[in-house]
Amino acid sequence: MQAQLRKSLPQAAIAWFLASPLTLVLAGFLVLPIVMIVIVSFWGATEFSIYPAFLFDNYEFLLSSRVTYAVFLNTAKYALVTWAITLVLGFTVAYFLAFHVRSLTWQVALFLLCTIPFWTSNIIRMISWIPFLGRNGIANSALISMGVIDEPLEWLLFSDFSVILAFVHLYTLFMVVPIFNTMMRIDKSLIEAAYDNGATGFQTLTNVIIPLTKPGIVIGSIFVVTLVMGDFITVRFMSGSQSANVGRLISNDIALLQYPSAAATAVVLLITVLIVIGILLRFVDIRKEL
Amino acid sequence: MTETTDKTTQSTRKGVDRRSFLKGSAAAIGAAAGSGAITGFPTIWAQNIQNITLRQFGTGVSNLNEVAQKVKEDLGFTLEMTALDSDAVTQRAATQPESFDIADIEYWICKKVWPTGNLQAMDTSRIANYEKIVGIFRDGKLTPDSEIAQGTAPHTVGFTSGPGGTDFVAEESGWMTLIPTIYNADTLGIRPDLIGRPIETWAELLNPEFRGKASILDISSIGIMDMAMVCEAMGEITYGDKGNMTREEIDKTIAIFTEAKQAGQFRSFWKTFDESVNLMASGEVVIQSMWSPAITAVKSRGIPCVYQPLKEGYRSWGGGIGLSKNLTGLELDAAYEYINWYLDGWVGGFLMRQGYYSAVPETSKNHMTENEWGYWFEGKEATDDILSPFGDKLAGAGEIRDGGSFYDRMGSVACWNAVMDENQYMVRKWNEFIAS
Incomplete structure (x- = not known):
């Protein structure tokens, strides 16, 4: 049967045929919408309608506004800080699971434990911080009754602190999973060899484990950075609407029917994120490593 | 034209004698009046109306399921309600006129949406309680000597030049853009x-x-x-x-x-x-x-x-009902029935007992107790507990409404x-x- 098919169709045709379902799905649900967004970003808008045109107004306004730069900077700040914290946390958790927990059963059990919070919606996980961190919330009343502070800490909620806290809470798992996955595939004999050659624990970490975990780190970083840069709801709720990131800029525009302006912002954001991913991929050849 | 009229008159004279003609028409009028008195609304086309569904969308304040239920009971047709935030409401009214029959929007949204031509003007002669609508929505004056506040005062966007008009006119032209339903003063x-x-x-x-x-x-x-x-x-x-x-x-x-x-x-x-x-x-x-x-x-x-x-002073807002330009025939009649029912008092009472005001307060009064009317409208001390339509206690005896x-x-x-x-x-x- 297979031989027959091979005979009747040339190799290349089979390859194209097998790839076509995914190509069609990606073309219809990824490429086409992006093309639409790019096209609309050149359109014009009145207060309640949009009209086809080829204008650079949207980009001109976007790129000449001081606010755009401030907001992109703020977005980058959130992404960078969240990335650094989730990396340290994620790496540590994955390291513990992969190298300190010896039995596979426990590894699986503890790994599942990490995922339990993710059984609830991420909006709920985020909002549940609000009563906890509030002025009269559990955190403040506990600290006051312990005598650590006299006045409630105002910066716990509706601040950059709470935004980043929520991001870390929401996205650390996206770092743990790929790092844990690559660590599990490190040949244990390499680590034994390092010990045998007299490497200290720290030297083994920096010379053996981290280089071999790089693909996992990069994949995790891509997850976290893209999620944080594309977010708008976490920033809105946790900053009490007082801070802005690019996602909020877009959502405000959409709410006010300014689709072309929203599309232009989305295009700029897309380019920024692609550049970041491009840089990350310079560090490791994912196709080779996987 | 005159000829035809003459012929008709003649044939009437010939065919039916004067007496039986009068008898017959009196009976017909009596029947129509009778049916009107029973339900409060004409039921002449009540049979067809059962199958009608009107799709209403608007902000959460007045899109209440209780209203839809009561419409089914009183008028017989189905009202589907969708509640959205004011940005989404504006968006939908401006861009998707086919997606709704009735838009429940605020007056400032009307100023944005009306010029798109997605809504149709309403004939005030078909609005039974038009004369009783509060002055704010007609000439802009609450009382003859009150001053008109700044901003998009409802009467400035309340009237258009005629059927099909996409402009606003200052005078009461007989063609309304929105029928006022709900309003309040915020602070x-x-x-x-x-x-x-x-x-x-x-x-x-x-x-x-x-x-x-x-x-x-x-x-x-x-x-x-x-x-x-x-x-x-x-x-x-x-x-x-x-x-x-x-x-x-x-x-x-x-x-x-x-x-x-x-x-x-x-x-x-x-x-x-x-x-x-x-x-x-x-x-x-x-x-x-x-x-x-x-x-x-x-x-x-x-x-x-x-x-x-x-x-x-207060920052005030008002909302009203607008009809989609796609409404015609029986559905349009049903929409007018709905508007007349809306201003007839039951909804007004329901809204006023939550602290809003109705466009025709005097009809709402019939659907409120004296204590409720005194507390909510007249700013008097409550003589007994004030309950919301949902049964929550909002005030006790002796309390007065903030602002009077x-x-x-x-x-x-x-x-x-x-x-x-x-x-x-x-x-x-x-x-x-x-x-x-």
């Missing part, structure tokens, strides 16, 4: 227990005493008005028209608030009703822009909260929710304010 909400002193002016929102404990709503078109009320009360800016600011006025207003924001005046901004309730109830915020039912929601948790009347009677509250409106000529500029500045 600041405060936590009297946490403030501990009288609050009398909008300027208190930026009083450094409340640093980190104030809030304002993050809906640009309404937020800018609250800001203007504050800036004017502080004596910082005198506006030509708060509802239609110049670029310079917008810049100054936003600058004052940006400075306050950077000094940490605001704890948070809110966008949804629930957020405003939670901020107030948890004590995160002690003074903020608020909507009347949110005050009720805080109070019903047993937390003191006052809808504080302020000396500069209908004429006290609606009589001191300083400005109406509005959409400005410089709206796009204002929105951009608003975004800068949020991002600063």
Whole structure:
């Protein structure tokens, strides 16, 4: 049967045929919408309608506004800080699971434990911080009754602190999973060899484990950075609407029917994120490593 | 034309004698009147109307399932309700006219949406209670000697030149854009227990005493008005028209608030009703822009909260029902029936018992107890517990409504929710304010 098919169709045709379902799905649900967004970003808008045109107004306004730069900077700040914290946390958790927990059963059990919070919606996980961190919330009343502070800490909620806290809470798992996955595939004999050659624990970490975990780190970083840069709801709720990131800029525009302006912002954001991913991929050849 | 008339008259004379003709028509009139008296509405086409479904969408305030149920009971047709936030409502009314039959929108949204031609003008001669509609929605005057407030006052966008008109006219032209349904006067909400002193002016929102404990709503078109009320009360800016600011006025207003924001005046901004309730109830915020039912929601948790009347007056808003241009024939008749039913009093009573006002208060009175009417409308002391339509206790005997009677509250409106000529500029500045 297979031989027959091979005979009747040339190799290349089979390859194209097998790839076509995914190509069609990606073309219809990824490429086409992006093309639409790019096209609309050149359109014009009145207060309640949009009209086809080829204008650079949207980009001109976007790129000449001081606010755009401030907001992109703020977005980058959130992404960078969240990335650094989730990396340290994620790496540590994955390291513990992969190298300190010896039995596979426990590894699986503890790994599942990490995922339990993710059984609830991420909006709920985020909002549940609000009563906890509030002025009269559990955190403040506990600290006051312990005598650590006299006045409630105002910066716990509706601040950059709470935004980043929520991001870390929401996205650390996206770092743990790929790092844990690559660590599990490190040949244990390499680590034994390092010990045998007299490497200290720290030297083994920096010379053996981290280089071999790089693909996992990069994949995790891509997850976290893209999620944080594309977010708008976490920033809105946790900053009490007082801070802005690019996602909020877009959502405000959409709410006010300014689709072309929203599309232009989305295009700029897309380019920024692609550049970041491009840089990350310079560090490791994912196709080779996987 | 004359010829035909003559012929008809002649044939009538010939065919039926005068006596039986009179008898017959009297019976027909009697039947029609009788059926009208029973249900309050003509039932001549009641058979077909059963199958009609009207799709209504609007903001949460008046899109209540109780109304849809009552429509089914009283009028026989089905009303499907969709509740959206005001941005989404504007968007849908402006861009998807096929997706609705009835739009329940605010007057400032009407100013934006009407020029698109997605709504059709309504013939006031088909509105039974038109003459009883409050003056605010007709000539703009609550009482003959009251002054018209700034902003998008409902009567300025309430009438159009005729069927098919996409303009607004100043006089009562007989063609209405929206039939008014619900309105209220908004002010600041405060936590009297946490403030501990009288609050009398909008300027208190930026009083450094409340640093980190104030809030304002993050809906640009309404937020800018609250800001203007504050800036004017502080004596910082005198506006030509708060509802239609110049670029310079917008810049100054936003600058004052940006400075306050950077000094940490605001704890948070809110966008949804629930957020405003939670901020107030948890004590995160002690003074903020608020909507009347949110005050009720805080109070019903047993937390003191006052809808504080302020000396500069209220920021008011009004909503109404508009008909999609796609409504025709029987469905259009059904929509008119619905409008007439809406103004007939039951809905009015239902809304007024939540603290809103109805466009035809005198018909609503029939659906309220004397105590309720006294408390909500006349600003009298409650003689007994005041319950919401959902059964929650809102006030006890001896309490009076914040701000007093209908004429006290609606009589001191300083400005109406509005959409400005410089709206796009204002929105951009608003975004800068949020991002600063």
